Amino acid sequence: MTAAVIEPADGAGTRERILDLAQRYGVYAALAVLIAVATALNSDFMSVSNWRVQLFQAAPIVLVALGMALVIGTEGVDLSVGATIALSASVIPLYIGYGPVPAIALALLLGAAAGLVGGAMVAFAGVQPIVATLSLMIGLRGVAELMNGAAAKPVADATILDLGEHNLAGVPLMAWIALAATGAVAYTVRRTTFGRQLVAIGDNKRASLLAGLPVRRVLVTVYVLSGVLAALAGVLIVGHGAEADPANQGLNMELNAITAVVVGGTPLSGGRVRVLGTVAGAMFMQLASAVLIQHNAPTSTTQIVEAVLICLAVYVSRERGTR
Amino acid sequence: MSVRTPETAAPLPAPPPRRAGRDGLLETPRERWIRRAERRGPLVVLVAVCAAATAASPSDASWSDVSTILGNNAFVWLLALGMTFVITTGGIDLSVGSLYALGGVLAARASSSGPWLAILLPLVVCAAWGAVQGLLVAYGGMAPFIVTLAGLLGARGLLQALTNQGSTTYLVPAHSWFRHLGAGTWVPVGIVAVLFALGWILMERTGYGATLTAIGGNQDSAVLLGLPVARAKVLVYLLSGTLAGAAGALAGARLGSGVTTIGVGYELTAIAAVVIGGTLLTGGYGTIGGTVCGVLLLAVIHHLIDRYLSQYGSAMTDAVNGAFLAVVVLAQALLERSRRR
Numbered sequence: 001m002t003a004a005v006i007e008p009a010d011g012a013g014t015r016e017r018i019l020d021l022a023q024r025y026g027v028y029a030a031l032a033v034l035i036a037v038a039t040a041l042n043s044d045f046m047s048v049s050n051w052r053v054q055l056f057q058a059a060p061i062v063l064v065a066l067g068m069a070l071v072i073g074t075e076g077v078d079l080s081v082g083a084t085i086a087l088s089a090s091v092i093p094l095y096i097g098y099g100p101v102p103a104i105a106l107a108l109l110l111g112a113a114a115g116l117v118g119g120a121m122v123a124f125a126g127v128q129p130i131v132a133t134l135s136l137m138i139g140l141r142g143v144a145e146l147m148n149g150a151a152a153k154p155v156a157d158a159t160i161l162d163l164g165e166h167n168l169a170g171v172p173l174m175a176w177i178a179l180a181a182t183g184a185v186a187y188t189v190r191r192t193t194f195g196r197q198l199v200a201i202g203d204n205k206r207a208s209l210l211a212g213l214p215v216r217r218v219l220v221t222v223y224v225l226s227g228v229l230a231a232l233a234g235v236l237i238v239g240h241g242a243e244a245d246p247a248n249q250g251l252n253m254e255l256n257a258i259t260a261v262v263v264g265g266t267p268l269s270g271g272r273v274r275v276l277g278t279v280a281g282a283m284f285m286q287l288a289s290a291v292l293i294q295h296n297a298p299t300s301t302t303q304i305v306e307a308v309l310i311c312l313a314v315y316v317s318r319e320r321g322t323r
Numbered sequence: 324m325s326v327r328t329p330e331t332a333a334p335l336p337a338p339p340p341r342r343a344g345r346d347g348l349l350e351t352p353r354e355r356w357i358r359r360a361e362r363r364g365p366l367v368v369l370v371a372v373c374a375a376a377t378a379a380s381p382s383d384a385s386w387s388d389v390s391t392i393l394g395n396n397a398f399v400w401l402l403a404l405g406m407t408f409v410i411t412t413g414g415i416d417l418s419v420g421s422l423y424a425l426g427g428v429l430a431a432r433a434s435s436s437g438p439w440l441a442i443l444l445p446l447v448v449c450a451a452w453g454a455v456q457g458l459l460v461a462y463g464g465m466a467p468f469i470v471t472l473a474g475l476l477g478a479r480g481l482l483q484a485l486t487n488q489g490s491t492t493y494l495v496p497a498h499s500w501f502r503h504l505g506a507g508t509w510v511p512v513g514i515v516a517v518l519f520a521l522g523w524i525l526m527e528r529t530g531y532g533a534t535l536t537a538i539g540g541n542q543d544s545a546v547l548l549g550l551p552v553a554r555a556k557v558l559v560y561l562l563s564g565t566l567a568g569a570a571g572a573l574a575g576a577r578l579g580s581g582v583t584t585i586g587v588g589y590e591l592t593a594i595a596a597v598v599i600g601g602t603l604l605t606g607g608y609g610t611i612g613g614t615v616c617g618v619l620l621l622a623v624i625h626h627l628i629d630r631y632l633s634q635y636g637s638a639m640t641d642a643v644n645g646a647f648l649a650v651v652v653l654a655q656a657l658l659e660r661s662r663r664r
Contacts, residue, residue: 135648259472300480315465
């Protein structure tokens with residue numbers, strides 16, 4: 001570091017600096033170490049087919065986690081994303097008769113509507129984000145199951161199957177979509193007024209309000225974006241599995257997405273959105289569980305390792321200087 | 324953006340003290356009605372739903388209805404009891420569903436060595452689990468949401484490890500008196516009622532309950548007042564974990580075996596019951612009586628849907644519960660806002 005970097009005078013010891021670096025770049029380092037270790041253990045890990053499988057698994061999580069990162073950036077949380085996936089999955093077989101484009105458009109529209117309801121409860125009624133989205137999480141999955149029926153329905157439409165299975169230039173189409181979404185979200189956060197307003201609201205909602213920012217509009221938009229991204233992930237999941245199964249698709253997705261965001265270094269207290277970190281966090285969690293499964297570790301070990309990883313990530317990224 | 328005063332446009336972080344009007348000062352009749360609606364609302368809705376169900380049903384409310392509503396899911400209500408304390412401090416405990424399942428498996432496993440062990444082992448393990456979470460929250464400065472989310476995953480993992488990935492089922496011996504704890508209607512309901520009464524005393528009549536409320540209202544003030552904030556927080560997660568373990572052990576006694584797949588999503592039902600009961604999710608106000616109304620309301624709704632709309636299955640229950648929770652939190656937010664105006 002050059003001398004031009006101004007360190008805060010109070011308590012900026014070596015330990016603080018290491019923790020800060022760990023929070024910022026820890027997830028990339030951890031990802032690199034994980035890939036190195038996995039390759040050392042099993043040289044097949046770097047094979048194209050393995051990476052393709054991992055990308056198929058990770059792409060929907062990345063999409064959902066991007067929306068979640070935006071919501072967490074405003075000091076909220078969106079528990080309804082898993083149920084939104086189920087909702088978008090349930091309309092695909094119902095409306096596929098009109099063609100794939102209207103069906104997908106309707107799924108995305110429903111995702112936006114779900115986000116709109118949650119966002120309106122948060123922004124206009126002042127309900128806590130966690131309960132507002134909890135009520136949607138419970139309710140929407142029920143609605144999705146009512147629309148689809150209890151059993152899974154097969155989907156045979158070529159366009160939707162292509163979305164989930166097709167490779168473009170050797171890389172899954174899903175991964176390209178996730179990449180495009182990552183670029184769009186990163187651009188939004190860094191380069192647009194909306195992105196700056198979002199971060200400002202997450203940092204200090206009251207100050208943003210007094211500064212004349214459109215707090216309610218930004219909050220609603222953030223939840224709508226999260227809903228649309230979750231619905232898109234739902235379409236991709238339907239395409240990949242060739243069936244719509246609202247009882248099971250998207251289960252625990254909210255937990256996976258929150259984990260990816262937190263591991264990626266975005267603080268839960270809002271005011272900062274780390275887009276690339278979120279993608280790296282999602283990839284890290286996916287690869288970590290894949291490595292454990294490939295080496296025949298039981299599910300119990302996978303779950304405990306996940307829990308420890310979450311704790312470590314939060315310990316590194318917790319607010320410092322409060323004690 | 325319309326020009327409005329900041330007070331109406333943004334929810335204030337800390338709610339005003341609920342009993343400000345008790346000394347008769349500064350409370351208009353309108354404010355008194357709002358306060359009453361907030362405090363008694365859950366009870367009124369519960370009575371109204373029960374009355375409507377009785378009036379609409381072709382037969383009178385039968386004993387078997389009451390027995391079904393009370394006996395089958397009484398243990399799950401203990402999760403909501405523990406959750407009430409945690410939410411009063413402004414925290415949240417997502418691990419209770421997993422600890423519930425873990426408690427059941429531990430009880431079934433230990434019951435072959437004697438009923439006392441079957442009661443003690445789940446309590447001790449779940450209390451320790453809760454205490455670790457509390458230590459991380461209170462002394463580690465980590466967000467309760469994430470710590471207990473990790474606890475949810477970790478406890479499920481431990482459960483899977485104990486049962487060889489769910490392939491081993493531990494049975495409670497047929498002649499163990501441990502089974503009697505979960506049998507019938509009155510024994511479970513009695514146990515749960517006693518624990519709720521103890522919880523009410525702890526919340527309303529002890530300094531510990533007052534400390535919890537103070538922490539939820541304004542943690543910095545509580546620290547400056549010299550209250551044992553960190554210790555109280557550790558204890559509240561320990562209490563929640565212990566209650567979840569006890570609920571799981573009793574469920575194990577009722578089912579006669581350690582079922583590994585139960586408890587998924589129960590933490591959310593518990594949170595919903597607590598919020599419906601009127602406890603503020605922001606902390607600073609918790610009511611055990613409200614939680615009782617909350618769990619009973621959810622149970623009655625569940626029973627009614629099972630009875631009249633059973634062709635739609637559990638999906639209908641989910642949809643109605645979600646909508647009901649949304650209506651309740653919206654009503655609470657509106658009442659809160661109109662009181663401030």
